[in-house]
Amino acid sequence: MSGASQAMHFKARAGDKLADRILQGALKKAQPLFTAKRRKGMASLAADGLDFAAMRAAAQAIRQRVLDDLDVWLEIFEARAVAAGAEVLWARDGAEAARLIVELAQREGVRTVTKSKSMLSEEAGLNAALTAAGIRPVETDLGEYIVQLAQEPPSHIIAPAVHKTIAQVEALFAEAHGRPQLARTSADIPKMADEARQVLRRDFLAADMGISGANFLIAETGSAALVTNEGNGRMVTTLPRLHVVLTGIEKIVPTLEDFATLMRLLPRSATGQDISNYVSLLTGSRRDGDLDGPQKTVFVLVDNGRAGLLGGAFEPMLRCIRCGACMNHCPVYFALGGHAYGWVYPGPMGSVLTPLYTGLENALDLPHASTGCNQCGSVCPVGIPLPDLLHGLREAQNARGLRPPGERLTMRLWGWLARHPRSYRLLIRLAARYLHWLGDDDAAGRRIRIFGLAPAWTAGRDLPVGPGRSFFEQYAARKRD
């Protein structure tokens, strides 16, 4: 584990994020756009005569088939990638991956690295490692470029700068590009994108090494599959003399046909597109007579906690294809933004992965950062039961004694009461009377203004109270009438 986690500070960060008006404005603007895009994608699927449930079952089966024999699929991938002329390196964790890449860059005399989006690079803390070695990493996805200028981590796995407003981006560009700051409106966004294009084009042409992630690794052909809209993925994997593919060991798909099936769901789930602008399959390096392409291609395949999930209760999480649909439909994500989660992956998938990859004890709040609404589970294109996995993590916390003593005692008492109906009913009768007694009557009904046992509940609203008698009492009384 590397890439320092701040996930222990979720609650403190959540408070800050709720109070951040600029962030709240950006999130409020983004959420309906994300959900509308996926709806459009699903409509186009149906228009082609394809059923989401059937597509999801097929995608889930492909990913599960890989996990069922992941060791062998990785052997097949490695053999075929090497046969096609690539080199394959293995890293147990992010730090080892960063070390392998820094050593390779130093051996090859690399000074500038252009990067296409890789979340594994965030797990590995790769930019910091490269910078420390005197090598300049340049993020080239526009969103990643913005957060790199801001010296922040991405706040979303497919829209890294979703938390930034135009004004904030303009301030970053003005400083980085050495020009005065201008008043910008949404009409200026094309100009701003063009400015980044001009600046980054120089880096694309000058870089000695390109680093990309891989959306998938295709076992049949030993290829990396890369899905982008901006074309930066193609630049990074075509122009520099070295190409490094940095990705996780779970990204295998068996065949090109399986890849085609997943491609009907990935862009639609992520951005609502039927297909992303550029889908590339990269196999080996420059061939005899080729006029372009890297002379050397190196895969760095990283475990960082993945292998340990195989065969266990959390294995379904390894099916994830990183589309972002779960966070795009999560009320907790859109209340707080991605930075509140404190490590690399936000939203529901991040709340599952962060404790699993960085340690249960290092992300105690995340399995509880859920309303239980299951919107994430219902949109997931590979059928990951995210709410169930979050519940499983809560149980694991409890089993390891990681919950506070007060909460554990309360849960034990509740468990005892739930199994003893007489005592339960007696307590509920008393509680109903007590709550009624606590309330004050006003025009809107009887309400508790300040509830001493749980003051946070009434900090921003009143708690309406019932008539002072339990459901059972009322039911029995009506039956008598």
Added chain:
Amino acid sequence: MSDARAAIFGQLRAGLGKGDATARRAALEAALAQPPRGPQPQRPADLAARFRGRAEALSSTVDAVAARADVPAAVLRYLGARGLPPQAVATPELAGADWGALSLRFAAAVDADSVGISGCFCAIAETGSLMLLSAPETPATVSLLPETHIALVDVHRIVPTMEDAFALLRTERGRLPRAVNFVSGPSRTGDIEQTIVLGAHGPRHVHLILIGS
């Protein structure tokens, strides 16, 4: 064999608890020879019309000509309408034809090239995508560095789906080239306030010339 590799495979095998990787590998490799397809979309009645509709929805512009001999005039027309000079970089596979008044350089593209002309291996009706293969006569940079990419698409090379494109690739080439690029319209970004802008890092304009009917 690195320590890391051995450690990762050790843990994978412990978690799976399946044993005998050799037999499993033989079975999985045998299955790779007959890859099954997933659920397939409805086949459109008119492949060329579906391709054209999708390509236009992706913000490509589309022209149609009857024969390959009509292509130079169509290219000149397009460049003229855009106010661009009649010159471009083109993939070497296009060098054999008579390009008339067009001044073409058949090579890999460089940053200074503002227009790139390529053919395509095939095109996909389902998504309006071009399938481009890298090779000595079809360098990948021609469809990447210039601001404008003009692609020639033989209507007889339009296939229904990505799976059909892979089938064609297996039949005609046998193995994958260094790069297979599926290109679907001009490059775009939505990274500033989710506003879609055309022309991120790749071409800003993609113009397709359909050949034949």
